[in-house]
């Protein structure tokens with residue numbers, strides 16, 4: 522599942538957390554974009570994102586997790602290729 526990373530900065534001793542969002546509609550990722558739309562929001566997105574990455578839905582990586590809203594969207598809709 523292609524995903525967009527959102528990095529939440531940890532405070533103090535809390536490490537950064539990476540939230541994976543399903544990509545929203547919009548421009549193709551060319552690996553050098555300054556914005557990524559995300560599926561859980563029509564207006565918000567990731568500014569200065571890392572390139573999209575293929576991430577398993579059953580992600581088992583410490584410090585990384587899926588956005589709950591995006592996960593719900595993914596499981597509700599089959600992946601549509603345009």
Ligand SMILES: [Zn+2]
Pocket residue numbers: 541542543559560561562588589590591
């Ligand atoms: Zn999301």
Ligand SMILES: [Zn+2]
Pocket residue numbers: 549550551552553554556557570571572573
């Ligand atoms: Zn991109």
